[in-house]
Amino acid sequence: MNRSADEALRARALKVIPNGMYGHESTRLLPALYPQFFSKAEGAYIWDADGNRYLDFMCAYGPSLLGYRDERVEAAARAQTALGDTLTGPSPLLVDLAETLVEMVDHADWAIFCKNGTDATTMAMSVARAQTGRKVVLLAAGAYHGAAPWCTPIPAGVVPEDRAHLRYYTYNDVESLEKAVTEAGDDLAAIFASPFKHDAFIDQELPDPAYARRARELCDAAGAKLIVDEVRAGFRLARGSSWTSLGVQPDLSAWGKCFANGHPISALLGNDSCRDGAGQIYATGSFWLSAVPMAAAIETLRIIRETDYLEHTVHLGNRWREGLDAAAARHGYALRQSGPVQMPQILFAEDPDFRTGYAWGEEMLKRGVYVHPWHNMFLCAAMTDADIDFALEAAEAAFAALKARQPSLEPHPVLVAMFGAH
Amino acid sequence: MNRSADEALRARALKVIPNGMYGHESTRLLPALYPQFFSKAEGAYIWDADGNRYLDFMCAYGPSLLGYRDERVEAAARAQTALGDTLTGPSPLLVDLAETLVEMVDHADWAIFCKNGTDATTMAMSVARAQTGRKVVLLAAGAYHGAAPWCTPIPAGVVPEDRAHLRYYTYNDVESLEKAVTEAGDDLAAIFASPFKHDAFIDQELPDPAYARRARELCDAAGAKLIVDEVRAGFRLARGSSWTSLGVQPDLSAWGKCFANGHPISALLGNDSCRDGAGQIYATGSFWLSAVPMAAAIETLRIIRETDYLEHTVHLGNRWREGLDAAAARHGYALRQSGPVQMPQILFAEDPDFRTGYAWGEEMLKRGVYVHPWHNMFLCAAMTDADIDFALEAAEAAFAALKARQPSLEPHPVLVAMFGAH
Numbered sequence: 155m156n157r158s159a160d161e162a163l164r165a166r167a168l169k170v171i172p173n174g175m176y177g178h179e180s181t182r183l184l185p186a187l188y189p190q191f192f193s194k195a196e197g198a199y200i201w202d203a204d205g206n207r208y209l210d211f212m213c214a215y216g217p218s219l220l221g222y223r224d225e226r227v228e229a230a231a232r233a234q235t236a237l238g239d240t241l242t243g244p245s246p247l248l249v250d251l252a253e254t255l256v257e258m259v260d261h262a263d264w265a266i267f268c269k270n271g272t273d274a275t276t277m278a279m280s281v282a283r284a285q286t287g288r289k290v291v292l293l294a295a296g297a298y299h300g301a302a303p304w305c306t307p308i309p310a311g312v313v314p315e316d317r318a319h320l321r322y323y324t325y326n327d328v329e330s331l332e333k334a335v336t337e338a339g340d341d342l343a344a345i346f347a348s349p350f351k352h353d354a355f356i357d358q359e360l361p362d363p364a365y366a367r368r369a370r371e372l373c374d375a376a377g378a379k380l381i382v383d384e385v386r387a388g389f390r391l392a393r394g395s396s397w398t399s400l401g402v403q404p405d406l407s408a409w410g411k412c413f414a415n416g417h418p419i420s421a422l423l424g425n426d427s428c429r430d431g432a433g434q435i436y437a438t439g440s441f442w443l444s445a446v447p448m449a450a451a452i453e454t455l456r457i458i459r460e461t462d463y464l465e466h467t468v469h470l471g472n473r474w475r476e477g478l479d480a481a482a483a484r485h486g487y488a489l490r491q492s493g494p495v496q497m498p499q500i501l502f503a504e505d506p507d508f509r510t511g512y513a514w515g516e517e518m519l520k521r522g523v524y525v526h527p528w529h530n531m532f533l534c535a536a537m538t539d540a541d542i543d544f545a546l547e548a549a550e551a552a553f554a555a556l557k558a559r560q561p562s563l564e565p566h567p568v569l570v571a572m573f574g575a576h
Numbered sequence: 577m578n579r580s581a582d583e584a585l586r587a588r589a590l591k592v593i594p595n596g597m598y599g600h601e602s603t604r605l606l607p608a609l610y611p612q613f614f615s616k617a618e619g620a621y622i623w624d625a626d627g628n629r630y631l632d633f634m635c636a637y638g639p640s641l642l643g644y645r646d647e648r649v650e651a652a653a654r655a656q657t658a659l660g661d662t663l664t665g666p667s668p669l670l671v672d673l674a675e676t677l678v679e680m681v682d683h684a685d686w687a688i689f690c691k692n693g694t695d696a697t698t699m700a701m702s703v704a705r706a707q708t709g710r711k712v713v714l715l716a717a718g719a720y721h722g723a724a725p726w727c728t729p730i731p732a733g734v735v736p737e738d739r740a741h742l743r744y745y746t747y748n749d750v751e752s753l754e755k756a757v758t759e760a761g762d763d764l765a766a767i768f769a770s771p772f773k774h775d776a777f778i779d780q781e782l783p784d785p786a787y788a789r790r791a792r793e794l795c796d797a798a799g800a801k802l803i804v805d806e807v808r809a810g811f812r813l814a815r816g817s818s819w820t821s822l823g824v825q826p827d828l829s830a831w832g833k834c835f836a837n838g839h840p841i842s843a844l845l846g847n848d849s850c851r852d853g854a855g856q857i858y859a860t861g862s863f864w865l866s867a868v869p870m871a872a873a874i875e876t877l878r879i880i881r882e883t884d885y886l887e888h889t890v891h892l893g894n895r896w897r898e899g900l901d902a903a904a905a906r907h908g909y910a911l912r913q914s915g916p917v918q919m920p921q922i923l924f925a926e927d928p929d930f931r932t933g934y935a936w937g938e939e940m941l942k943r944g945v946y947v948h949p950w951h952n953m954f955l956c957a958a959m960t961d962a963d964i965d966f967a968l969e970a971a972e973a974a975f976a977a978l979k980a981r982q983p984s985l986e987p988h989p990v991l992v993a994m995f996g997a998h
């Protein structure tokens with residue numbers, strides 16, 4: 155594998171970007187072989203700066219739902235680009251898009267559009283507080299809701315007061331949720347929940363329906379607001395609210411990543427019980443009303459409604475999960491595959507310091523498949539059965555290569571520093 | 577003026593968007609005649625949803641620096657769109673863009689890119705705190721630094737702790753700044769400053785060089801960081817840091833709005849004294865590394881370096897300011913024009929409840945010129961001398977029409993509610 159362009163870029167980046175890269179797409183916590191820079195993408199594939207091609211199971215960490223550069227979405231974006239993007243006011247598409255989402259998402263009576271997922275989760279918190287006149291917000295411990303001072307998982311540069319009224323419960327644990335609600339007393343503004351537990355580095359958990367229903371009941375009893383953070387999972391589990399299948403409707407939901415298939419837009423949706431609070435807060439951004447991402451979103455949402463994108467990714471995800479388990483077993487490995495098949499987390503059993511998962515990731519990468527050793531992955535609708543065949547062939551060879559390397563594997567030094575020695 | 581499409585859109589929006597619109601582009605605080613929705617833009621002009629055309633002195637509240645849909649920038653964006661936008665990692669353009677800004681902005685040794693101006697100002701605060709290990713941040717009272725809980729100008733939905741370690745001083749007032757620094761004691765992390773005072777509803781103030789230099793000295797003496805918030809004014813006063821002309825270099829600067837001519841990207845720039853702190857914080861977003869806005873930024877910055885865009889807007893701004901003063905005087909009005917001519921604030925003398933300014937705005941709008949009655953405006957490089965001639969002709973007629981309406985003017989009811997009766 156040629157790596158020279160990536161290495162040259164990393165050397166330049168180190169001079170003009172802190173640590174050479176920042177945020178969730180930094181490769182600092184990935185195996186050394188993983189490329190940092192990508193030059194091109196099409197459908198289910200990405201090309202790194204050296205021209206190596208990969209079947210991409212990260213999908214830009216979520217935004218690519220239909221595949222990169224989906225021509226239907228890009229045509230809609232181009233048509234709007236010819237009219238205008240960031241203007242002195244919103245385009246009529248803003249109303250079309252809000253109506254579309256209100257129609258598609260059961261609980262939603264209104265929408266506010268923004269740019270980052272963090273914008274939407276932060277507004278959800280503010281709307282709940284404005285609406286209820288209360289302060290305490292409950293979060294599942296370890297859940298990711300963005301990177302603002304109140305929620306960033308690495309609290310360098312934040313002050314303790316940024317989390318003054320936040321309290322934590324254990325996801326799927328009704329008792330811990332009830333305890334946190336009791337402790338909040340009459341100051342409970344909101345409960346945050348992810349559609350399923352998709353924390354990094356650990357097994358994923360589907361939501362226990364009893365937990366979801368109890369969260370709703372507790373909010374109703376307390377006059378608090380239930381917030382579902384759909385930023386990562388939205389439209390990957392359902393064509394509307396992810397908890398509709400559980401019979402639970404939130405008051406507020408935060409959306410981002412994929413509903414414009416990679417164009418930058420996120421949204422806060424809410425029901426009428428929060429409309430006054432939403433009308434009180436002031437939140438805005440220079441590019442929040444840009445029209446091109448709205449055109450892309452409207453077309454993406456049409457495709458979501460009218461095609462089998464979801465069933466297709468579930469079909470492929472099942473093949474991928476079953477095929478991987480079988481291939482692993484043939485080479486003496488056991489996998490911990492968790493979460494929805496279309497958003498899989500793939501960890502190795504008996505791999506506490508991730509050394510096996512990291513090495514397997516490298517072997518997959520060498521064979522043209524980009525998998526992640528500790529973050530949930532994403533399938534996109536542009537993937538085909540032939541792509542899964544290709545990925546499973548790569549996996550077969552990667553497990554064999556892994557077996558040969560196993561005795562000499564070492565844990566990744568940054569992980570050791572993070573989690574301590576084993 | 578036909579308004580039927582805008583009215584129909586407003587009625588629909590009221591159902592699916594809180595208050596029918598949110599944020600700085602809501603027309604709730606503008607004269608009733610102002611359209612909410614815009615369908616098209618080209619160069620210096622925007623068209624509302626009813627097809628009425630306006631010479632746009634708002635430039636999307638800043639993002640349009642060169643004019644809407646500048647073909648040079650759009651060609652660069654299109655070329656990158658054909659390769660990819662939001663991928664699983666950054667494109668090599670990230671490094672090119674960081675190098676470009678480090679080259680152009682004197683104090684900058686590194687860059688972090690994001691989406692909202694608020695992302696950049698919030699990171700600036702976090703980096704200063706991470707770097708210094710201190711908490712107190714000083715802000716000029718009334719200055720706008722974004723819409724997150726720590727800085728939103730309308731604090732509905734925020735809690736007092738969101739501003740726990742923020743202290744306020746008076747812009748351009750050395751004594752008040754020194755007092756605030758003294759009170760911060762050994763816990764001073766940073767001083768925020770705008771390049772000039774561009775608060776809404778009041779006259780703008782250019783920076784007193786003594787204030788800027790004293791802010792630098794106080795930071796140096798205290799080991800704190802000086803942060804200049806260039807989001808609104810960046811690249812409209814200079815081809816680099818706005819305070820270079822005062823001989824003052826900040827440690828950190830936040831940029832947004834116009835450096836990709838309307839494509840969504842913002843940036844935090846910093847010097848080496850803050851590199852460690854910047855490397856410690858975790859801040860990220862799904863679309864922060866998207867490549868198309870970076871391609872647009874690189875081309876916009878090339879145009880900034882290689883053309884007379886700045887001198888051109890200063891020339892037009894001087895003509896606009898002088899011509900307006902003369903026209904106003906001919907009709908018995910006196911204007912309070914403040915700030916840089918290319919970012920003018922235009923208020924009326926003896927107009928405490930803005931009734932005169934609002935009516936003049938309406939008369940300008942009727943004549944095809946979009947001005948703002950209380951927010952600073954922006955000129956763009958696509959404007960021509962002929963456009964200024966057109967705007968001044970409109971102004972002449974608007975002052976005459978205003979004179980006729982003057983006895984019957986009433987203040988805007990929302991402003992009365994905000995500021996109290998007069």
